[in-house]
Amino acid sequence: xxxxxxxxxxxxxxxxxxxxxxxxxxxxxxxxxxxxxxxxxxxxxxxxxxxxxxxxxxxxxxxxxxxxxxxxxxxxxxxxxxxxxxxxxxxxxxxxxxxxxxxxxxxxxxxxxxxxxxxxxxxxxxxxxxxxxxxxxxxxxxxxxxxxxxxxxxxxxxxxxxxxxxxxxxxxxxxxxxxxxxxxxxxxxxxxxxxxxxxxxxxxxxxxxxxxxxxxxxxxxxxxx
Numbered sequence: 001x002x003x004x005x006x007x008x009x010x011x012x013x014x015x016x017x018x019x020x021x022x023x024x025x026x027x028x029x030x031x032x033x034x035x036x037x038x039x040x041x042x043x044x045x046x047x048x049x050x051x052x053x054x055x056x057x058x059x060x061x062x063x064x065x066x067x068x069x070x071x072x073x074x075x076x077x078x079x080x081x082x083x084x085x086x087x088x089x090x091x092x093x094x095x096x097x098x099x100x101x102x103x104x105x106x107x108x109x110x111x112x113x114x115x116x117x118x119x120x121x122x123x124x125x126x127x128x129x130x131x132x133x134x135x136x137x138x139x140x141x142x143x144x145x146x147x148x149x150x151x152x153x154x155x156x157x158x159x160x161x162x163x164x165x166x167x168x169x170x171x172x173x174x175x176x177x178x179x180x181x182x183x184x185x186x187x188x189x190x191x192x193x194x195x196x197x198x199x200x201x202x203x204x205x206x207x208x209x210x211x212x213x214x215x216x217x218x219x220x221x222x223x224x225x
Contacts, residue, residue: 143196
């Protein structure tokens with residue numbers, strides 16, 4: 001179910017302004033957790049209200065992250081709600097002005113927050129070394145993961161064996177890019193890098209890590225080469 005949040009009066013906040021929201025946000029999160037984990041029953045009106053209030057929090061966090069990067073639109077262009085029993089979640093995203101791809105997205109699903117960005121595969125051969133330093137820095141988070149949106153063509157048993165190998169998320173990224181170039185594949189929809197946190201994490205801990213992952217030296221936004 002799509003939700004139009006572009007008409008809401010949501011503005012990016014500074015770190016100190018975000019911290020001042022914790023008490024209010026905590027009350028909303030507790031109610032949202034009851035909803036997504038089905039701890040008690042809500043009628044449709046209350047469910048819509050709770051989802052909308054928590055989506056505003058997530059959109060505020062996303063806009064605050066995006067405001068640190070001039071390459072990302074500072075107005076949310078897309079949001080949607082996933083409502084599958086036992087796997088509820090919602091998402092808001094910024095679209096790349098050039099490609100209209102979801103350049104940066106933030107939300108929750110199945111009891112986890114996630115922040116993700118697409119990988120500009122065509123730009124990978126031209127990125128400087130500090131790009132890879134950013135990727136390595138992100139890997140310190142337990143919830144860091146590379147996911148392939150469009151697996152490369154693997155026509156031979158040898159290629160399939162290589163495709164199945166690897167524990168490192170960074171290795172998988174380089175492996176898939178190389179195989180896309182050699183074997184063919186959809187580089188426009190190459191993949192994403194994502195950082196996840198348990199949705200019950202303390203706000204102070206989450207904000208510190210979220211700011212690091214979205215706007216600091218380890219910014220997930222820097223992965224959009």
